[in-house]
Amino acid sequence: MKIHRTVRTAFLALRRNPMRAMLTTLGIVIGVAAVIAMMEIGNGSSAAIQKSIASMGANTVLILPGTAASGGVSFGSGSAMTLTPRDYEAILRECPSVSSAAPVVRARTQVVYGNRNWVPNTIYGTTPSFLDVREWTDLAEGEIFTERDVLNANKVCVLGQSLVQQLFQEESPIGKEIRIKNVSFRVIGVLSAKGANMMGSDQDDILLAPWTTIKYRVTGSSLVNTNQSSSSADTSTTVNSLSSLYPGGQQSLYPVGSTIQAADNPMPVRFTNIDLIMTAAVSASEIPAAIQQVSETLRERHRIRSGEPDDFNIRDMTEMTRTLSSTTMLMTNLLLCVALIALLVGGVGIMNIMLVSVTERTREIGLRMAVGARARDILRQFLVESVVLCLVGGGIGILLGHGGSLLVQLFLHWPIQNSPGAIAAAVLVSAGVGIIFGYYPAWRASRLDPIEALRYE
């Protein structure tokens, strides 16, 4: 018997009792609809949760320079000057698991506007990609500085909300000039509010500027306060034509040629170190790979032989990543359980009705056998019937579930995410349910004796 004819026979048989077919398949319809809706809404929420956890910096990998020590006195983590801007460029170029990276030069000093002043928690000299790393790309006002500003060491900056509050209160800070260590900066943007981090420190109390500007115009050298040995060197030879109006504490690693030379070229060609490289892994699961790649790249660049210790430290946000992955796992497993139970109930319903149907159509089975149907023809007919029932139910379920999740998005504004995988799975599972739960009734039908079946009342 050709399969298309079997399918048509199945449709004919189902059409004979449409109400019952509908009620039977309702179990599958509801099951599949629930699965699809849950998957779409669940995936949407899961993606939203992941995104917000990621914006807390879960994917961030920090690279700090190693430890400097002098005469048995260690200066603590990050005190050696081993990281260079070239390292940052190499990481970006050579590590495929790193999606973005930003060099950071830190400073801690007073910021002045008019008659107000404030010492922000963090003053970071960096590049525009810092905002990509921290997933902080939407600004409340204005715009972020550009790569060109970084190359030119332009005196522009972007402020965090808390800093704006402290310095400007009601005023708009855009276009205003503030002074950092007597160097004046133009405010070109205001970051959106991010609130406190997990440790409770205010992330909005921040000032971002091109790292070249902070490095060469503001601090002169990094870690003035920590690295006592180098800060004790010289202050007398400091030349900074840009802030020479006010005697400041700037110092440079190496003496600068002349005032004019320095004025002409604010970025002297010499060894430059940075305090920190911030990188973001492509995803939470790529973090170990990213660490591995960064470590290899830096060891090679710093010419560290195998067996020698690293001259840098790499840190990731293990705690946050673990939360992230366990949240996702929990969500997926929960949905899977619900789906399985719903489909099991639907399948039992199908089996029940197919058994009733076999009993009810005993004479039909007898007749079909009398006119030449073999046992396997009967088996196939009932199997196809239950699979058709399940697939039709699954199809309706997919439409209902998708429609339901669209409604939820429309009226409740929950995020949803289409899930082609779930749809494919729903089709396969409903066909599977049809075969598994339809097999026993179909087998019973095929075992009937034609004489008995024809005589059945």
Add this chain to the structure above:
Amino acid sequence: MDLIELKDIYKTYHIGDMDVPVLKGVSLRIARGELAALMGSSGSGKSTLMNILGCLDRPSSGEYWLNQKEVGGFSADARALLRNNTMGFVFQSFNLLPRATALENVSMPLSYAAGHVSDKEARKRASEMLGRVGLRDRMDHEPSQLSGGQQQRVAIARALINRPPVLFADEPTGNLDSRTSDEVLQMFRKLNREDGITIIIVTHDPAVAKHADRIIRITDGVILDESAPGGGD
């Protein structure tokens, strides 16, 4: 030449520990083109004989030659194929598929046929058969919209769709009134005369049996006597 030959057929049913013999050595020949009636009271074994003749059941012992082939030992699948292409069945209670049109009912056995029959071909043959039984204008009617006689004619058309050489009718007029009974019996007569189909009618009604060329009486598992209708003239 004989179409059907039974040689010493025994059939015994096992009910619990008891053996119940139903057929006790039946031998029978039916020639091609005969219209025979199989008569007997209830419990005489005529239904069992009919089931064996129709290859729905297998004899406990004995030989059944159909078309020069010994079919008594055929497997279930082989018998299904045999039923499909060499036999037609007409039942007392019509056994039409409800909620399916006359055309669909008639073409149903074609879907189990060994050779491939296209949908178009199946439709053509089914409507041809319905025309033969005089129901050309009722092709798209469902059984519930047809009278008893019409339903039985649909069943006859279904039995003939595979052009079988032999047709078995089990109490074909049992559910019909005398006028439609007559119609159906005339139909059998016509098919027998015009197409040379061998027809075996099982009945307990002498009025039906007298339409046959030959009456086979069975009592208590053995064939009692054979006679022409009218009582041995």
